[in-house]
């Protein structure tokens with residue numbers, strides 16, 4: 001890594017410790033909050049350091065999807081059949097580098113984890129939103145938030161909706177409800193969250209085990225001794241140097257989503273003691289074409305006028321394929337019968353044309369290319385089958401009633417947003433691993449700064465980050481507590 005790594009402090013050089021605890025958690029977002037609750041519940045003395053003046057980090061911004069399945073109470077109440085086995089097949093199929101033990105545990109324990117989340121003091125609404133949206137528009141508890149119904153995944157695992165949304169209306173900020181409940185549970189458990197106090201360096205003993213951290217507050221510095229340190233300090237989208245090095249697609253144009261402290265310090269702390277890194281080059285990047293869902297009936301073409309993706313894919317999968325196109329250029333084409341302007345126009349309306357020939361020429365596509373694509377698409381749509389990209393019949397509709405409209409989905413034109421996916425290599429229990437897969441004693445990681453289920457834009461399902469952050473955060477907390 002080109003970015004500077006924090007210096008490692010040797011325990012023998014530390015003259016005095018301000019605190020001694022079993023488990024020290026760095027960061028109080030979804031991963032750190034869940035890790036701390038679980039460690040304290042399992043009998044450990046726990047201290048949480050939080051660099052900001054409030055808990056929540058990027059989690060506080062999140063809409064509040066948790067990817068859960070295998071027969072949760074919401075799935076059952078709304079008649080959506082699912083099993084841990086189908087969920088496991090699905091996540092394995094969409095993962096670029098599946099880690100079987102983690103996926104198995106995540107799916108097998110998903111119902112228990114759902115119950116645990118609700119036991120914090122809220123209920124996911126027992127309702128299903130059947131439309132296609134980025135997030136449920138209101139408080140519906142469940143919807144499809146991935147590529148479950150998209151080919152080839154629909155043939156590899158029985159589709160089921162698994163995007164469980166907290167009962168807060170709106171697109172952002174819903175997950176803060178869970179943060180408030182975690183903070184309250186930590187208070188009930190007697191766990192201190194020390195605000196405006198950031199971990200700066202890891203402290204190691206002579207054998208290379210992590211045994212504490214150096215910290216800094218607004219006015220003070222010091223060292224905390226801990227049997228285990230859990231890094232739950234978020235991702236690195238706000239670190240221009242790291243973004244530039246690892247995910248140049250995010251560096252170029254998209255609007256980055258995160259909080260100020262997504263500066264990769266947690267990842268760099270891990271790297272400073274030899275942690276391996278995974279999926280660092282993978283951004284989550286997206287400019288959704290929907291809502292309105294009717295636009296999905298159209299076709300998405302590149303600058304050669306060719307289709308390249310099933311348009312009913314999850315929005316970040318579509319965006320992932322757009323980034324692979326020549327000059328990352330793409331347009332969504334619809335006819336008058338399927339035209340509706342998005343209320344929140346993330347993709348840019350270009351114009352309307354009386355003929356496809358004129359549109360093709362104005363968009364600078366090779367002569368005849370778009371005309372041929374529209375003709376072929378309309379023939380498929382009329383039969384309800386798309387042998388080229390296997391778009392589902394539900395979203396196939398002939399685009400044959402002029403005039404035709406184009407929306408620009410190109411990188412740099414549409415309003416792309418993104419964050420980073422990569423992080424520290426970990427075991428199923430959140431133990432941080434070296435590049436060779438060896439455990440670094442005393443060090444754990446979870447959340448956006450650890451590599452687990454959410455690995456890239458093409459395979460992403462909304463809810464996997466809060467889902468894995470909370471689940472693997474809990475596992476790390478439990479394991480750390482039990483390793484006292």
Ligand SMILES: Cc1cc2nc3c(=O)[nH]c(=O)nc-3n(C[C@H](O)[C@H](O)[C@H](O)COP(=O)(O)OP(=O)(O)OC[C@H]3O[C@@H](n4cnc5c(N)ncnc54)[C@H](O)[C@@H]3O)c2cc1C
Pocket residue numbers: 026027028029030031032049050051052054055056057058059060061062063064065066067172197198199200232233234235257258259261262265266419446447448449462463464465466467469
């Ligand atoms: C707008 C938006 C919507 C989203 N919606 C969803 C969604 O619905 N579902 C989903 O699964 N994912 C969603 N995501 C992604 C998800 O929110 C994040 O991946 C997740 O919240 C990360 O949790 P975390 O605990 O790892 O990090 P954070 O929540 O960022 O918590 C990390 C904490 O560590 C603190 N910290 C950092 N460095 C230090 C340090 N050195 N010492 C002490 N403290 C430190 C930070 O201040 C922060 O409070 C969304 C993201 C955005 C931006």
